[in-house]
Amino acid sequence: MLSAVPIPGNPWPHDMQITVEDCPHHLRELLWLREAHGLQPEGDDLPPRLVETPERAAIPVDDATRALWEDAWVRIWRAVAAHAAREHDPQLFDQLQGTQAGSPQREALLREIVGPDWGDEFDRDAFQDPSHLDWEQTSMTAFIASRPHDLENSPELRDLDALIPAWRAGLTKIVAIPCQGEYTRKLGPHAILITDATRADSDKYRRALNSFN
Template sequence: MFSIEPIPGNPWPHDMMIRVDDDMQSLLELLWVREAWQLHPLGDDLPPALIDTPTAVAPAVRRSAPTSEWEAAWTHVWEEALQHAGTTPSPDLFERLQAAPNGSPDRARLLRELVGPSWREEIGDDAFTEGAEQWMQAQFERRARRSPAGLEAQPERLSLEALIEAWKCGLTTVVQIPCRGAFTRRIGPHAILVTVGTRADPERYTEALRIFC
């Protein structure tokens, strides 16, 4: 929400703009790969399991894949993708992308700047089975079926006081992942990562927003 001038009686600051991204493909793909292939990557700060557990890849298929290499690579790809999720795109990025010729090195560079690191780019497509497409589609349909809440029932409205304070500290982006429990992280100077459950609970969301400052 954003307006040029203050709106009388509206508690939302007229110049506060918050972006909520609950469909970041690079993060969803990494989470699917980890669980569908039953990888156990090492790391001290990895996200919890998905709420909607993917169907596991068949054991025979898994035995023939380089899962040990994938397991070793997973953590650093996640960290790179998460770091990119916490960045703010240049205001003129889309304009420069549209102006760049198709197939040119400049267009490829701008696309990577927009999309950021991903499993497909760094490791390849071999891990993605038909099950990945089905799981992604199911997530999309679940979000589409979700009854739209009225303006005053939006999570950001229900935790508005904490959101305003976080915005004053620089918050512009909330990234949501469909994982269980709580996993709140400040992922950049202007972004925070939360789980779907945290954002859906006003008390937990308020607590999460308060860690930003």
């Protein structure tokens, strides 16, 4: 929501713009990979397990590959999360239209827009596994079905009095992942990472927003 001028009777500050990324594709891929392949990455503040547990990967990897994946998972997760926290620059898309296919300039702009992902270091064929395709289809069907309800009952409008102080403290982006329980982590100076469960519950969401102040 954003307005050029104040609107009488509207409690939403006219100059407050909040982006909610509630379907972060590359983060979702990493969450699926961790569970479907039974990875046990070690690190602080790792996200909880998925709400909808995927089937184990139909095409397992050998122990050596799994060890490589476990070692890389946290580092890639943090890089992808950091990119998810950034606001997209619409000028990058305009610049992209003026570049030639296959040119270094186009590749650099695509990289800036898309950000890092698992395929930068490992084969993306892992995401063609039937487990991932089934999990993604099921979760996306549920996500699409929830959209009308979410738009009518926006958590941001519901907890606006907690959102405004967080925005004044610098919050501009909220990234939500489909994981269990209450989980909140600050992603740089302008974003937070939370679970869908946190955002859905007013008390939990308020705690998350208050943590940004």
